[in-house]
Amino acid sequence: MSSHYEAPIRRPLIVGDKSYHDITVDVAAPVEGKANKLWWTVFSIALLAFLWGVGSIIYTIGTGIGVWGLNKTVGWAWDITNFVWWVGIGHAGTLISAVLLLFRQKWRMGINRSAEAMTIFSVIQAGLFPIIHMGRPWNAYWVLPIPNQFGSLWANFNSPLLWDVFAISTYLSVSLVFWWTGLLPDFAMLRDRAVRPFQKKIYSLLSFGWTGRAKDWQRFEEVSLVLAGLATPLVLSVHTIVSMDFATSIIPGWHTTIFPPYFVAGAIFSGFAMVNTLLIIMRKVSNLEAYITIQHIELMNIVIMITGSIVGCAYITELFIAWYSGVEYEQYAFLNRATGPYWWAYLLMMSCNVISPQVFWSKKLRTSIAFSFALSIVVNIGMWFERFVIIVTSLHRDYLPSSWTMFSPTFVDIGIFVGTIGFFFVLFLLYARTFPVIAQAEVKSILKSSGDNYKRYRDAGGDNPAPLKPVFNKQVEKISSEDTAENTSNLLSSLGFFDPTTQKADDLKLISGVGPKLEKTLNTIGIYAFDQVSKMTNKEYDLLDSIMGSFQGRAKRDDWAEQAKNLKNN
Amino acid sequence: MSSKVIQAMYNDDDILMSAVKETRAAHHHIEEVFTPFPVHGLDKAMGLEPTKIAITAFMYGLCGLSFAIWMTNYMMIQDWPQNIGGKPSFAWIYNMPAFVPIMFEMTVFFAAHLMVITFYMRSRLWPFKKAENPDPRTTDDMFVMEVSVDGNEKELTSFLKETGAVEIKVTEKH
Numbered sequence: 057m058s059s060h061y062e063a064p065i066r067r068p069l070i071v072g073d074k075s076y077h078d079i080t081v082d083v084a085a086p087v088e089g090k091a092n093k094l095w096w097t098v099f100s101i102a103l104l105a106f107l108w109g110v111g112s113i114i115y116t117i118g119t120g121i122g123v124w125g126l127n128k129t130v131g132w133a134w135d136i137t138n139f140v141w142w143v144g145i146g147h148a149g150t151l152i153s154a155v156l157l158l159f160r161q162k163w164r165m166g167i168n169r170s171a172e173a174m175t176i177f178s179v180i181q182a183g184l185f186p187i188i189h190m191g192r193p194w195n196a197y198w199v200l201p202i203p204n205q206f207g208s209l210w211a212n213f214n215s216p217l218l219w220d221v222f223a224i225s226t227y228l229s230v231s232l233v234f235w236w237t238g239l240l241p242d243f244a245m246l247r248d249r250a251v252r253p254f255q256k257k258i259y260s261l262l263s264f265g266w267t268g269r270a271k272d273w274q275r276f277e278e279v280s281l282v283l284a285g286l287a288t289p290l291v292l293s294v295h296t297i298v299s300m301d302f303a304t305s306i307i308p309g310w311h312t313t314i315f316p317p318y319f320v321a322g323a324i325f326s327g328f329a330m331v332n333t334l335l336i337i338m339r340k341v342s343n344l345e346a347y348i349t350i351q352h353i354e355l356m357n358i359v360i361m362i363t364g365s366i367v368g369c370a371y372i373t374e375l376f377i378a379w380y381s382g383v384e385y386e387q388y389a390f391l392n393r394a395t396g397p398y399w400w401a402y403l404l405m406m407s408c409n410v411i412s413p414q415v416f417w418s419k420k421l422r423t424s425i426a427f428s429f430a431l432s433i434v435v436n437i438g439m440w441f442e443r444f445v446i447i448v449t450s451l452h453r454d455y456l457p458s459s460w461t462m463f464s465p466t467f468v469d470i471g472i473f474v475g476t477i478g479f480f481f482v483l484f485l486l487y488a489r490t491f492p493v494i495a496q497a498e499v500k501s502i503l504k505s506s507g508d509n510y511k512r513y514r515d516a517g518g519d520n521p522a523p524l525k526p527v528f529n530k531q532v533e534k535i536s537s538e539d540t541a542e543n544t545s546n547l548l549s550s551l552g553f554f555d556p557t558t559q560k561a562d563d564l565k566l567i568s569g570v571g572p573k574l575e576k577t578l579n580t581i582g583i584y585a586f587d588q589v590s591k592m593t594n595k596e597y598d599l600l601d602s603i604m605g606s607f608q609g610r611a612k613r614d615d616w617a618e619q620a621k622n623l624k625n626n
Numbered sequence: 627m628s629s630k631v632i633q634a635m636y637n638d639d640d641i642l643m644s645a646v647k648e649t650r651a652a653h654h655h656i657e658e659v660f661t662p663f664p665v666h667g668l669d670k671a672m673g674l675e676p677t678k679i680a681i682t683a684f685m686y687g688l689c690g691l692s693f694a695i696w697m698t699n700y701m702m703i704q705d706w707p708q709n710i711g712g713k714p715s716f717a718w719i720y721n722m723p724a725f726v727p728i729m730f731e732m733t734v735f736f737a738a739h740l741m742v743i744t745f746y747m748r749s750r751l752w753p754f755k756k757a758e759n760p761d762p763r764t765t766d767d768m769f770v771m772e773v774s775v776d777g778n779e780k781e782l783t784s785f786l787k788e789t790g791a792v793e794i795k796v797t798e799k800h
């Protein structure tokens with residue numbers, strides 16, 4: 057039988073004494089309950105911001121890009137900054153759902169659903185910017201490889217901007233089907249619990265008639281694995297291609313080969329920060345502290361710390377290479393970043409992205425919820441300024457000093473940016489109230505290995521929280537001490553006797569499922585060696601159960617004989 | 627042969643697993659098992675063939691790659707070659723490095739979407755499809771094993787009871 061063993065040093069991923077049904081109830085609760093005042097307040101604010109954004113977009117399209125703060129020197133500013141920022145945030149979702157799946161990290165299961173939702177919602181925001189920047193968004197289909205009305209002039213496949221079109225649309229659509237496939241069993245759970253006919257109808261539609269057949273689950277797991285394998289290089293390619301928008305140009309400060317890995321690390325860095333921002337709030341509001349634990353937050357903080365350090369290395373490498381290259385334009389670009397008129401943005405970027413995540417070396421700070429929340433926002437501010445610094449400082453000092461200028465955003469620039477933040481939160485808040493925000497089917501599959509109550513039972517010899525097999529046709533007799541003595545001698549005669557005074561006893565605790573308490577019990581019976589345990593068959597298991605009284609069926613379930621055989625041979 | 631099936635309901639995945647093994651050992655035919663979450667090793671215990679969906683994904687990926695090669699060659703080299711930044715446009719292979727991102731994205735796009743569509747079609751999942759799980763609790767915390775009845779119905783019922791079923795229902799095959 058499959059063993060649900062997990063090393064005791066691993067901390068439980070599901071705290072509290074949960075059963076499968078408890079998980080169902082906890083995940084369905086935010087969907088089935090009513091929204092509270094706080095939700096409505098935050099939703100109204102987000103909606104207002106979104107509407108301001110819609111107004112600014114309509115004004116831009118109606119009047120022209122001239123309403124932005126762009127000028128002929130700084131032709132790219134907030135639009136592309138926001139685009140890169142939003143795409144970057146999206147990366148954490150795919151990293152959690154795909155890369156951590158390939159690495160078999162179980163802690164992804166509490167957070168992957170919301171992280172993927174965040175990916176999709178933020179890539180939608182990102183996609184808005186290039187489309188608005190086209191000025192005539194009704195012609196947006198011109199970027200697709202279709203013949204135009206005058207003959208077959210095709211899109212230019214040599215251009216990184218067209219690679220972006222392919223990368224972002226593949227990324228968005230693949231993330232969406234990955235997310236939706238994972239959602240099917242959870243929608244089915246909501247459908248089967250729904251009481252009101254309208255809800256039942258909606259969730260029936262969304263769940264695609266998922267029934268949970270063994271064959272469907274087999275395919276489901278294979279599809280998840282292959283999608284993870286495809287999404288992993290995909291997520292790396294997306295920000296690589298985004299960085300090529302800059303790296304393939306010949307602008308000083310952009311023309312560097314370090315950009316692809318540097319952008320990908322930065323993307324993961326900001327994305328994990330955004331996941332922390334969202335989930336620290338969500339676990340509280342939706343009562344999901346049992347599934348999104350301090351450990352989850354701590355692990356995300358560690359990822360933030362590592363990727364933040366990679367980003368820091370990239371900043372310093374860039375400075376070094378600029379000096380070492382001997383190219384004066386390159387040298388000036390970086391000198392100007394640090395000491396020119398945008399020194400404050402550079403300082404903000406350096407302190408938010410390089411210095412601030414280093415505090416997570418302290419265990420106390422990375423397990424503090426309030427501190428993690430504050431730092432996640434600091435990181436996202438820092439990452440926005442990173443893109444701003446890269447884009448605007450490289451442009452505002454042109455090759456001709458007569459064109460040197462500054463950039464200042466108009467209320468329309470600000471409106472569109474704030475609008476996308478509003479749009480993002482509108483989508484996320486709606487999601488939090490209508491979707492199963494935790495991949496409950498997957499969480500159920502790790503309950504027995506990583507649930508707090510199951511770990512306690514295995515490691516400290518508590519009661520098995522799982523329902524036990526009901527006993528039929530068998531008379532359970534009270535075991536008298538006489539029976540026990542007889543059973544003990546029967547058991548030892550088939551396993552072989554052991555003299556602890558002359559022979560060396562094995563450490564039975566090495567057998568998974570045996571703790572110090574159980575080892576003592578076994579020793580009192582007369583079992584000391586792996587050799588004895590390895591001889592156990594069903595008959596001996598039954599005898600052992602009848603002698604010990606407690607720990608019913610554990611020896612058989614964990615297959616002690618096989619384990620002991622392996623240990624003996626080592 | 628009767629068209630009756632017995633639905634035995636279990637409340638734990640480990641009990642279900644041993645029940646599946648016992649039922650197979652006793653040579654009863656398991657029609658279907660419904661579980662609320664993936665139970666690892668269940669497909670092997672039931673004797674299901676491994677799925678070949680990963681192989682289809684590989685082939686879909688090759689289709690995507692071929693399509694991207696054809697598309698870039700036709701549009702950039704054959705139909706309307708242009709001098710773009712001096713990049714060579716007279717032979718596909720010389721211009722190829724610029725097309726690597728497109729080739730990669732199309733491979734992933736085709737592999738991922740066509741594989742998921744194949745999965746939905748094979749497992750009969752689509753909008754407006756009616757769910758066919760025998761009990762709504764099978765998406766919550768219950769596990770149902772459907773065993774077809776051939777011969778003694780009573781004997782099979784008591785056999786399934788002994789495997790640890792908490793509820794047993796005899797129904798006509800749907």
